[in-house]
Amino acid sequence: MKAPFPEEPVSGLNLNEILYILFRRKGLITLCTAIGILSAGIYYFGFPDYESQAKLMVRYVLERNALDKLDTGPQTPASGPIGESMINAEVEILTSADVAMQVAEAIGVKRLLPDAKQATQAAAANAISAGLKASAKLGSNVILISYKNRDPQVTKSVLDAVVSQYFEKHMQVHRSLGTFGFVAKQTEQISSQLQQTEEELKRLKTNSGIVSVADSSANLTNVLVKSQQELDAAEVERAEQRARIQEIEKLLGGLGVNSNNLASEQTKNRKVIQEYQILGMRLDDMHGRERELLAKYTVEHPQVRIVQSQIAELESRRRELEKVYPYLMGTAAAVATNSPSVRFDLVTEKTRLASMDAKADTLSAQLRSFQEKSGLLSQKAIEIAQLERKREIEETNYRYSQTSLEKARIDEALDPSKIPNISVVQSPTEGIRDAKGTNKILLGLIFGGLGVGLVIAFLIEKVVDRTVKRALEIESKLGLPLLVSIPYVPPSGHLRLPPQSENDDSSATLQEIARSELGHQIVPFFEAIRDRLILYFKLNRLVRKPKLIAVTALTREAGISTVAEGLAASISELGDGKVLLVNMNVEHTEIQQFRTEKSAGSLVEVLQTGGADAPGDSEHHYLATVSHAHAGSAQFAPKNFYDLIPHIKSSSFDYIIFDMPPLTQTSATVALAGFMDKVLLVVEAGKTHEDTLRRSCKELAAAKADVSCVFNKARSCAPKFIEGEI
Secondary structure (H helix, E strand, C coil), rough: CCCCCCCCCCCCCHHHHHHHHHHHHHHHHHHHHHHHHHHHHHHHCCCCCEEEEEEECCCCCCCCCCCCCCCCCCECCHHHHHCCCCCCCHHHHCCCCHHHHHHHHHCCHHHCCCCCCCCCCHHHHHHHHHHEEECCCCCCCEEEEEEEEECHHHHHHHHHHHHHHHHHHHHHHHHCCCCCCHHHHHHHHHHHHHHHHHHHHHEEEEEEHHCCCCHHHHHHHHHHHHHHHHHHHHHHHHHHHHHHHHHHHHHHHHCCCCCCHHHHHHCCCHHHHHHHHHHHHHHHHHHHHHHHHHCCCCCHHHHHHHHHHHHHHHHHHHHHHHHCCCCHHHHHHHHHHHCCCCCCCCCHHHHHHHHHHHHHHHHHHHHHHHHHHHHHHHHHHHHHHHHHHHHHHHHHHHHHHHHHHHHHHHHCCCCCCHHCCEEEEEEECCEEEEHHHHHHHHHHHHHHHHHHHHHHHHHHHHHHECCCHHHHHHCCCCCCEEEEEECCCCCCCCCCCCCCCCCCCCCCCCHHHHHHCCCCCCCHHHHHHHHHHHHHHHHHHCCCCEEEEEEEEEEEHHHHHHHHHHHHHHHHHCCCCCEEEEEEECCCCCCCCCCCCCCEEEHHHHHCCCCCCCCECCEEEEEECCHHHHHHHHHHCCCHHHHHHHHHHCCCCCCEEEEEECCCCCCHHHHHHHCCCCCEEEEECCCEEEEHHHHHHHHHCCCCCCCCEEEEEEECCCCHHHHCCC
16 A cells, blocks of 8 residues: 655644754753853853942923023923923933033043043943933833943942933023023124114104104094095085086076076065065975974874975965966075075076185195195005014013023023932942842843754754654654664664685574674664564565565665665565565675675576575575676666566565665666565665655655655654654
């Protein structure tokens, strides 16, 4: 039955695999761990670190600069999300390069870097930054500061300087420290500009006669409005007067009465004219009375009706007079004057028109004068407004500058160490050895060495060295049938059977000779292969003779000949039939002498004679080769084997074991494997690559070969339950 071969390898890293790698590479892991321990010892005794600590409590931060008002600087409390951001900002100030440079200048480069030949202030500052740490717990406004150095005295001195320089840097960042001179000079410049602007504004108002632009503009606007109204009224009166004169002239022309006749008629009928005028005035009065009543009552009211009837009578009487005296219509306008003594003649009306024209011209001239003054005021108002806005801006800047000057004066006089919002909770302590930090580094070095060893071990086992190292991997990882696992027996090499001398009458068996050479270690595994093959043939009902068994590998060093010779010897000792060992590696001559000085015969001759003249260990064990050694391997080809098949089937051997060449691209092993009843593929531990083995097994499976693996030279480096051994 052919065993299936997996298409893909089984992936994953289980506990058994991990333990095996640990045991297999325990030397490498131990070496790396020892290096880590040695490094930790060197660090502990050669690089001692002393640490000094201090604590600062930040209540709030007064944030103001040179342009802020004195009492409006924002105070950021040291609580909540904004407070956490503020604490982080203070930590950044503490650990800034500026603070480190100032501390390096205060302490001295020689003291900070005593071993350096050409130390600079920047290098000393970098050394301070490397040993300085500042942090705050979440939700706390206390900042913990620590500094490490090899010299305990330098440790405390540096931390004292860091706290002192931090206060000064805090003042520089959050306040107007150092800006007093600048702010004073700026205030003086703004004051000078303000005085110049005020003088220019005063001069402009004096020259233009404007005290207040708003008042002057309002007064002039009122005068313009009043003048325009008077001019409009005069124009209306003049238009009315012209219309009146035109109507009188039209009326006189229609009646054929000139001005002299009209005057004479008026003189004769003065009483009629007076009556006509009285009627007009009464009509006006009655119309006014009617309007008053209609404002209070409806049209149906009795009083309204009485007034309306009176108006109708008066209008009827006036129409009668106009029919009798037509010239009365020319004097109708006289009624509106409310003056019965007025003389209504055309000359008088024209005189009034002339006076109205003069009045309108005068008002028009006054209006133009006021408009010119308004334009001049508008021009001056723009200049005055610009100067006033400039003065307001300069006054605002001057007030801010005065406030900033006062604040800068206060900040200039303030002692940085007495900032009210920051307190020293813990002064810098004396430098003591940092046990906690040292232990962390020591553990880091030790476990780092262990970790490096583990990483290298797993990289070698899983990436670099992907050879088959355990018998367990053949079945569980590659899915190939495993027949037996043969341990490594030093010195490595093939099983060599010494030739029997002519004077040696000993009849020692192959097994005795093998055991004497290999120390009872390898022969039992050949017997195990024999027993399992016999059981396999019985279970599969393979009773024909001879049974063909091929032994091959990926390399000659895997032990092909050793397994083939040992298997042949172990089967022959049963005495149940004849065994023929065929050497197909003609270039490998070690097997051609088999307890006899005679050379092995060719396979054709041995098959034809039944082994009568073939050298052998006993009557059950014979040796043959595919060709003479001097002929070379080129004479043997698969076609030669096909021609031998009839001879093989008719031979008297029970088992024929073929010592075949390794599996290569040019060997005939794959082509002949399909004719074998069983193919034993010898896998050398630690030398056979997984992918190469898998590819070779696929080629054998394609040739319909029944393959089982023999794991050879297995080295034990872990307990049996990890190795997968029984």
